[in-house]
Amino acid sequence: MQSFELDKTDVSKLKQAIGGDNELLKATLEEYHASEIAILFESISKEDRQRIINLLDVETASEVIAEMHEESHPEELLLQLHPEKRIEIVEELDYDDATDIISQLEEHEQKEILEDLSEHDASSIRTLLSYDEETAGGLMNTQVIRINLNLTKKDAIDEIIRQSEEMEEFYTVNVVDDENTFKGVVSLKDIIKAKGNAKITEMVNADAVYVKAETDQEEVARLISQYNLTSIPVVDDHMKLLGRVTFDDVIDVLEDENTEDILKISGVSEDEELSGNWIEAVKSRLPWLIINLGTAFLASAVIRHFDPTIDLIPLLSAYMTIIAGMGGNAATQALAVTVRRISLYDLTDNQAYRAVLKEFTVGLINGAVNGLIVLVFAYFFDHSLMLGVVIFLAMTGNMIIAGITGSGIPLILKRIGIDPAIASSIIITTFTDVFGFLLLLGLASKLLL
Amino acid sequence: MQSFELDKTDVSKLKQAIGGDNELLKATLEEYHASEIAILFESISKEDRQRIINLLDVETASEVIAEMHEESHPEELLLQLHPEKRIEIVEELDYDDATDIISQLEEHEQKEILEDLSEHDASSIRTLLSYDEETAGGLMNTQVIRINLNLTKKDAIDEIIRQSEEMEEFYTVNVVDDENTFKGVVSLKDIIKAKGNAKITEMVNADAVYVKAETDQEEVARLISQYNLTSIPVVDDHMKLLGRVTFDDVIDVLEDENTEDILKISGVSEDEELSGNWIEAVKSRLPWLIINLGTAFLASAVIRHFDPTIDLIPLLSAYMTIIAGMGGNAATQALAVTVRRISLYDLTDNQAYRAVLKEFTVGLINGAVNGLIVLVFAYFFDHSLMLGVVIFLAMTGNMIIAGITGSGIPLILKRIGIDPAIASSIIITTFTDVFGFLLLLGLASKLLL
Numbered sequence: 067m068q069s070f071e072l073d074k075t076d077v078s079k080l081k082q083a084i085g086g087d088n089e090l091l092k093a094t095l096e097e098y099h100a101s102e103i104a105i106l107f108e109s110i111s112k113e114d115r116q117r118i119i120n121l122l123d124v125e126t127a128s129e130v131i132a133e134m135h136e137e138s139h140p141e142e143l144l145l146q147l148h149p150e151k152r153i154e155i156v157e158e159l160d161y162d163d164a165t166d167i168i169s170q171l172e173e174h175e176q177k178e179i180l181e182d183l184s185e186h187d188a189s190s191i192r193t194l195l196s197y198d199e200e201t202a203g204g205l206m207n208t209q210v211i212r213i214n215l216n217l218t219k220k221d222a223i224d225e226i227i228r229q230s231e232e233m234e235e236f237y238t239v240n241v242v243d244d245e246n247t248f249k250g251v252v253s254l255k256d257i258i259k260a261k262g263n264a265k266i267t268e269m270v271n272a273d274a275v276y277v278k279a280e281t282d283q284e285e286v287a288r289l290i291s292q293y294n295l296t297s298i299p300v301v302d303d304h305m306k307l308l309g310r311v312t313f314d315d316v317i318d319v320l321e322d323e324n325t326e327d328i329l330k331i332s333g334v335s336e337d338e339e340l341s342g343n344w345i346e347a348v349k350s351r352l353p354w355l356i357i358n359l360g361t362a363f364l365a366s367a368v369i370r371h372f373d374p375t376i377d378l379i380p381l382l383s384a385y386m387t388i389i390a391g392m393g394g395n396a397a398t399q400a401l402a403v404t405v406r407r408i409s410l411y412d413l414t415d416n417q418a419y420r421a422v423l424k425e426f427t428v429g430l431i432n433g434a435v436n437g438l439i440v441l442v443f444a445y446f447f448d449h450s451l452m453l454g455v456v457i458f459l460a461m462t463g464n465m466i467i468a469g470i471t472g473s474g475i476p477l478i479l480k481r482i483g484i485d486p487a488i489a490s491s492i493i494i495t496t497f498t499d500v501f502g503f504l505l506l507l508g509l510a511s512k513l514l515l
Numbered sequence: 516m517q518s519f520e521l522d523k524t525d526v527s528k529l530k531q532a533i534g535g536d537n538e539l540l541k542a543t544l545e546e547y548h549a550s551e552i553a554i555l556f557e558s559i560s561k562e563d564r565q566r567i568i569n570l571l572d573v574e575t576a577s578e579v580i581a582e583m584h585e586e587s588h589p590e591e592l593l594l595q596l597h598p599e600k601r602i603e604i605v606e607e608l609d610y611d612d613a614t615d616i617i618s619q620l621e622e623h624e625q626k627e628i629l630e631d632l633s634e635h636d637a638s639s640i641r642t643l644l645s646y647d648e649e650t651a652g653g654l655m656n657t658q659v660i661r662i663n664l665n666l667t668k669k670d671a672i673d674e675i676i677r678q679s680e681e682m683e684e685f686y687t688v689n690v691v692d693d694e695n696t697f698k699g700v701v702s703l704k705d706i707i708k709a710k711g712n713a714k715i716t717e718m719v720n721a722d723a724v725y726v727k728a729e730t731d732q733e734e735v736a737r738l739i740s741q742y743n744l745t746s747i748p749v750v751d752d753h754m755k756l757l758g759r760v761t762f763d764d765v766i767d768v769l770e771d772e773n774t775e776d777i778l779k780i781s782g783v784s785e786d787e788e789l790s791g792n793w794i795e796a797v798k799s800r801l802p803w804l805i806i807n808l809g810t811a812f813l814a815s816a817v818i819r820h821f822d823p824t825i826d827l828i829p830l831l832s833a834y835m836t837i838i839a840g841m842g843g844n845a846a847t848q849a850l851a852v853t854v855r856r857i858s859l860y861d862l863t864d865n866q867a868y869r870a871v872l873k874e875f876t877v878g879l880i881n882g883a884v885n886g887l888i889v890l891v892f893a894y895f896f897d898h899s900l901m902l903g904v905v906i907f908l909a910m911t912g913n914m915i916i917a918g919i920t921g922s923g924i925p926l927i928l929k930r931i932g933i934d935p936a937i938a939s940s941i942i943i944t945t946f947t948d949v950f951g952f953l954l955l956l957g958l959a960s961k962l963l964l
Binding site: 074077099101108109133223226227230235236237253254255258259290291292293294296312313314316317318320321324325327328329331332333334338340341343344347348351352354355356358359362363365366367369370379380383384385386387388390391392394395396398399401402403405406407410411414417424425427428431432435436439440443491492495499503 | 523526548550557558582672675676679684685686702703704707708739740741742743745761762763765766767769770773774776777778780781782783787789790792793796797800801803804805807808811812814815816818819828829832833834835836837839840841843844845847848850851852854855856859860863865866873874876877880881884885888889892940941944948952
C-alpha cells in the first residue's frame, strides 16, 4: 500500500469512476480501504453514496458505514437502502457501531430496523441503546473474548480461536467464572508462553482496570490513556462482564471533547456541526451573540453613566477601546490556559488557588508594561501626564481583573460541577469591558476634572 | 483493583506515608500503580520524589519516570539520582521513553548518561535522538517483534515468545525478509489459527499501513485514528523496518496538538506550559498583548481620524464599543469552527470556498438581527431613527467582515502552509475593531452631519 491518504488525485479518480459504469466503479473502489471510501462520501451526493454501498460486498459496505463521520449521517444512508441490503449491513456491523448509527434515527425507524434482526442481535442492540451515549455503556461493544478461569491452556486457545472468528480484532482476553463474574484479564502472549497443563487461573491478572457501564466517557478516556490500554472491560453493578471499550473509541471521544472545549470557549454551542449549513450555525451562535449584546449594553451603560466626564469623552474614547480590548484578550489568554489545564488534570484546591494567584501576577505585570507604553504615548501625543497616569492605572487594574476572572470563573464552575468551558470569552470579556470603562472613566472623573 | 483514580483520600494517605519511615512508605506505595505514583509526583517536593524512586524496585521506578508528565520534568529527577541507580532505570526504560527524557537534557548531561550505557543501548538512543521530535522517527520505539517471512508457524511462535520477553506489550507482529525489508504484518491470532506446517508468507497482510521516519506526527496520529491501529510500523527510505509508533503515543500527540490549538487561537504561545510559573506566562503572553496594543492603536487611530464627527463622539462612543465587541465575538466564533474543522478534516478548495460563503451568510443574518435590536433601542432611547439606521448598517457590515475574516484567514494560512491556529482572536479582532469604527464613524459622518 503506497498511498494512505485520499489525496486530490484519488478523489478525482474516484469521481471519474462514479461518472462511468458500475464495472469501472467497482474495480476502482477495490483499490481503496473502507475508511478512505468513507472520506470520499463527505464530498459526493446521497445518490452516489447509495450506489456505491450497493456495489460493495457487504463486509466492506458495513465498514464504510461504520467509518463514516457522524456529521455525514450514516443513518440516513442506511434508511435509503433496500431493506434486505440494510439488514445484511446491520448484521455485519459490530453492535456498538450499529447502536451508534441506529440511535440517531427516530423511534419508529429504529423499531423498523430492529424488527428485521434476529432476536439475539435486536436485544443486544436494544440493551446498548438504553445506556447514555456519553458513558462506558454507550461506547462499549458487547462482543468480547471471554474464557472461564478453570480452562487449561489448550482449551483456552481453542476457545479464543472459536470466539475470535466473529471478531475483527481483539486485544485482551477477559476471564470470568461460571456466573460470568469478571475475574481479570490475561494476554494471549501469556497463554501461549504458559506450560501445557497450566490453568488460566494461574495466569490471570486480577488487578486489571475496569469500568462500570455508567462511568462517564471522559473518565473512560482518561483511564485508557493513563494506563495505555488497548481496551477496558465494562461490568455491571454485580461485576458481571458486559463488554469492552476500545482505544479507537476513546480517540474519537477525545477529539469530540476537544471540539466541544474549543467551540464553547469561543461562544459557539457545543452541538454545532463543524460542516453544518448556515441555518444550524445561526441557530447555534445567535443566542450567544444576543447574550453578548446584553452584556455590551451593560458596558455602554457605564459610559452613559459618566455624565460628568462627557466633555472628556472625545479624548477618552480612543483609549477606552484600547483598555477594553486589551483586557478582553488578556482574559481570553487566562481562560484558555485554565480551561485546558482543568480538562487535562484534576487540580487540588491549593493548585487552583495558586493558579488564580499566578494569573493575578501575570495581569499585574502585563498590565503595567502595556499601561506604561500607553502612558508614554498619551504624554507625547495628548500632552497630558495626568491622562497617562489615569490610563496606566486603568490598564493595570483591568488586566488584573482579566487574570482573576479568566482563571477564577472556570475554576469555580468546575468546583460546583458545571463545565468550565461554558465560561466562554463572551462571558469573561463582559467583566473586562465593564471594569475597563468603570476604571478609566471613574479615575478620569476624579483625577482629570 | 477498586479505585482507579488518585483521589484526595489516596493523596493524603500517600502524603502521610511520606511523613513516616521508609518501611511504611514502601508498603503504601505497593498499593499503587506506577502511573498513579507519577500523578502523586505532581504535588510533592523534589526530595520526596527522589526518596520514592530510590525505594521502588527498578521496574516500577522506570515506569513511574516514563509516566511522569513532561511538565513535571522527569529528566531533572533522573539527574538527581545516584549514577548507578540512574543507569539501572535508563536501561529498564523503553528506548523511545528514554529518548524523550534524555532529549530534554543539556548536551553534556546527555553525553554523561549515554557513556554509562552499553554500546547497543547508547547507539539505539543516539539514533532516536537524531530524529525530529515531532515525526514518526521521534515518536517510535525501536523494540518491535520482527519475524522472517520464511518461518513456519511453530518457529514463528517460538521466535515471538523469545522476542516478547523484553517487551511489555506488543500488538502486531512485523514480517521482514532476510535484509530486514518490511513485508507486512500478521496478527498473533492468525498465526495460532494457521495449520501446523503453514509458513508466515502465506498469512502476511502485505497491505499494512506504514509510515516513513520523517512523517509528521499529526499525519501518524491521523492514520492510527483513521485505520484504528494499535501500532504502525516505521520504515526508512529503503523500506527497512526501523520501529513502531503505538496508539498511546498518538493519544498524547492529539492532546498536545489540541492544547496548542486552543492556546494559539487565544493568543498564547504554544510553548507555554499549562502549569508553568508566572514568569513563563508573562514571557509567552506579553508579546501577543503588545501586538494587540499595536492593533488597538490602529483602531483608535480610526476614531482620531474622524475629526468632523467629533461632536457626535459622546453619543456614538457607547455604540462603538457594542459594534466592535459584537464583531470580535462573531469573528472568534467563525475562527473556532474553522480552525477545528481544518484540524479534523482536509478541506478541498470547493469546501473552503463554501465555508467562507456560509460564514458570510451567518454574519449577514446575525448582524441584521442584532443590528435591528440596537436600532430599536437607539430610536426609543436616543430618539433618532437615522442614528439607528447607521448602527444597523455598521453592525451588519462588521459581522459580515467578522465571518469572512474569521473563516477566510485560517483557510488562506492553511493553504500557504502556515498553521491556521496562528490566526488568533487577537489578529482577527483587529479587523473587526478597525472596520467596526470605520463603518460606524464613516456612515455617521455621511448620514448624521
